[in-house]
Amino acid sequence: MNKRLIALAVGMVLATSPAAAAQAVKIGMITTLSGGGSALGIDIRDGFQLAVDQGGGKLGGVAVELIVEDDARKPAKATDIAQRMLNRDKVDIMTGIVWSNLAIAVVPKVTRAGVFYISPNAGPSLLAGKGCHPNYFNVAWQNDNLHEAMGQYLTDKGYDNVYLLAPNYPAGKDALNGFKRFYKGGIAGEVYTKLGQKDYAAEIAALRAAKPDGVFFFLPGGMGISFLKQYDQAGLTRQIPVFGPAFSFDQTILAAVGEAALGVINTSQWSKDLDNPANKAFVAGFKAAYGRLPSLYASQGYDAARLIGAALAATGGNVADKDAFRDALRAAGFESVRGKFRFGPNHHPIQDIYVRQVVKEDGVLTNKVIGKAFTDHADAYAALCKM
Amino acid sequence: MLIVEQVLNGLQLGVMLFLLAAGLTLVLGIMNLINLAHGSLYMIGAFVAASVAGWTGSFVLGLLAALPAAALVGMAIEVVALRRLYARDHLDQVLATFGLILFFNELVSIVWGPRALFLDTPRWLSGAVEILPGLPYPAYRLAVLAVGLAVAVFLAWLVRRTRLGMLIRAGATNREMVAALGVNIRLLYTLVFGLGAMLAGLAGxxxxxxxxxxxxxxxxxLILTFVVIVIGGIGSIRGALAGALLVGLVDTLGRAFLPTLFGAAMGPAAASGVGASLASMAIYIVMAAVLALRPRGLFPVHG
Structure with missing residues (x-):
């Protein structure tokens, strides 16, 4: 009797499992959709959504249900949402976080709960090194990468007296450390500014007095817009060239900076003019769907979705077999919009990093690839990761 | 030479803060209302100016559109929401006006989208002026300095020499008595709030x-602005000007020279960290010092 009951139960479970597989895979996205910095989160969401829409509501042929919530750039809010998505919504995969401090607060919770986290942006060194986890994948970059590329570029170009500027917070220090890892020339000055600072008159006057041959700065979001405008008004744009990571010269920002950004060299793992079929389909699709040019962040959201799609296709939508799904993610069997892409041992990208220049196309400021700073570049923390 | 330039930078930042602080201190001093949404009016001024300047290509038209827009939005929130809060606790006011910040942030991103807008200097102010031989200074920053000082003079005249100013001062001292004398105090408050909002819009x-x-x-x-009015003495325009210039100078000179000073003492690597941290703290240290010596600010409003 008992045996028969068990057999019945097993039979029922077996009977329901195809139905379960047909049920949509739940993806929880926590990102910044309101307040300062929301342009980044909105582009990540729109890029991700584009990939889902192109598949007709499916990723890799498997139906997905995307649950999107706004963290308003607040770590406490992000952890609350993560808790809810894990406990109530029972999501299978999570993604979306823009900022490193939020990622550090949320990602360990998610991965410890046995859920996969695919980062479309934030790549703090902690999560790439000592804090790495088998369920954590970063599809964008490790935080230092773009700064390292600029350090290499300026070394190659023979710059020997560069002035450095970054906000006084962990990612700012990582940025300058990353830059200095590959920059071999002299340093004219190294200044840490207040996070969220608007007025750079004092720094710009000091910078002019130091007479550098170039300026490297990492000032994400509104800080970079303010700095570039003021740098231009001080009449320095034509005298001392500025260099930076793509963040300060991205599509979300260029329109607000205006002509002051024209001609500036910056480093990025992606550009809208990269010549590969996946990128062409992405750029055209994004423009058609949203009526604007895609940004770096949109490309990362799109790639996050397509990475998930490739793994779902390989496993037939079975997320419950964690090991198989993890292996499928690690294989990264998708055509990235940036071209070549694979994961290193710590689940961070090994990829080429390009040098771009801000140009004007049909009256709109945008970027054009002019060279390559690194080929198959991996991050500096992989060795610290013990999985 | 560098010092002259940095002092000018400090004064210019101070004047910018004064434009914001003047409106805030009037509202706080006279109406006894803590308005955290003052920064939202500054944002609205900037956004309206940026879009009008974008359509017409004229900064001046942008300015002319932004001032009434900020004043109207300010008067609307005074009539709709803040009027109910005058008699309430400061904590209720903080909560309600914080809610307004969220509301306006959302409204602006619905109307204008989440991406930052572009607002350029007018062409005739875009260059640099040689104020001393070999020392170019952005013309636009000089214009900001001039506008701020003109506003300071205008406000001093308004509060001290006009009938409206007399009513404002009287209303601040004894609200009921002024109302009993037949003055429409509610209208007066709405006007004062509109004036404050317009100044915030101008700053934007x-x-x-x-x-x-x-x-x-x-x-x-807004945080800096609150520091300014606390240092200056709540409700005092003179205090707001003095506080704003002090904060502007301390902040700018601190950022400009502290890291170098520490660099001479302890080597560049450690200095940039310590100097930068101290420079960010400088204005708060000044505020603490001022409050320790003069608990009601530099120019306390008597009464």
């Missing part, structure tokens, strides 16, 4: 070509 327009015009741009600067 002047800030637009220098700073990023983005959602949430009013929040960082």
């Amino acid at each position: 327009v002047m800030a637009g070509p220098i700073y990023a015009v983005e959602v949430g741009m009013g929040e960082h600067i």
Whole structure:
């Protein structure tokens, strides 16, 4: 009797499992959709959504249900949402976080709960090194990468007296450390500014007095817009060239900076003019769907979705077999919009990093690839990761 | 030479803060209302100016559109929401006006989108002026300085020499008595609030070509503005001017020279950290010092 009951139960479970597989895979996205910095989160969401829409509501042929919530750039809010998505919504995969401090607060919770986290942006060194986890994948970059590329570029170009500027917070220090890892020339000055600072008159006057041959700065979001405008008004744009990571010269920002950004060299793992079929389909699709040019962040959201799609296709939508799904993610069997892409041992990208220049196309400021700073570049923390 | 330039930078930042602080201190001093949404009015001024300037290509038209827009939005929130809060606790006011910040941030990103807008300096102010031989200074920053000082003179005249100013001062001292004498105190408050809002809008327009015009741009600067009015003495225009210039100078000179000073003492690597941290703290240290010596600010309003 008992045996028969068990057999019945097993039979029922077996009977329901195809139905379960047909049920949509739940993806929880926590990102910044309101307040300062929301342009980044909105582009990540729109890029991700584009990939889902192109598949007709499916990723890799498997139906997905995307649950999107706004963290308003607040770590406490992000952890609350993560808790809810894990406990109530029972999501299978999570993604979306823009900022490193939020990622550090949320990602360990998610991965410890046995859920996969695919980062479309934030790549703090902690999560790439000592804090790495088998369920954590970063599809964008490790935080230092773009700064390292600029350090290499300026070394190659023979710059020997560069002035450095970054906000006084962990990612700012990582940025300058990353830059200095590959920059071999002299340093004219190294200044840490207040996070969220608007007025750079004092720094710009000091910078002019130091007479550098170039300026490297990492000032994400509104800080970079303010700095570039003021740098231009001080009449320095034509005298001392500025260099930076793509963040300060991205599509979300260029329109607000205006002509002051024209001609500036910056480093990025992606550009809208990269010549590969996946990128062409992405750029055209994004423009058609949203009526604007895609940004770096949109490309990362799109790639996050397509990475998930490739793994779902390989496993037939079975997320419950964690090991198989993890292996499928690690294989990264998708055509990235940036071209070549694979994961290193710590689940961070090994990829080429390009040098771009801000140009004007049909009256709109945008970027054009002019060279390559690194080929198959991996991050500096992989060795610290013990999985 | 560098010192002259940095002092000018400090004065210019101070004047920018004064434009914001003047409105805030009037509202706080006279109406006894803590208005955290003051920064939202600054944001609205900048956004309206940026879009009008974008359509017409004229900064001046942008300015002319932004001032009434900020004043109207200010008077609307006074009539709709804040009027109910005068008699309430400061905590209720903080909560309600904080809610207004969220509301306006969302509204602005619905109307204008989440991306930052572009507002350029007018062409005739875009160059640099040689103020001393070999020392070029951005013309636009000089214009900000001039506008701020003109506003200071105008406000002094308004509060001290006009009938409206007399009513404002009287209303601040004894609200009921002024009302009993037949003055429409509610209308007066709405007008004062509109004036404060217009000044915030003006600050937003002047800030637009220098700073990023983005959602949430009013929040960082609002903190500095509160420091200014606490140092200056709540309710005092003179105090707001003195406090703003002091904060502007301390902040700018601190950022400019502290890291170098420490660099001479302890080597560049450690200095840039310590110097930068101390420079960010400098204005708060000054505020603590002022409050320790003069608990009601530099120019306390008597009464």
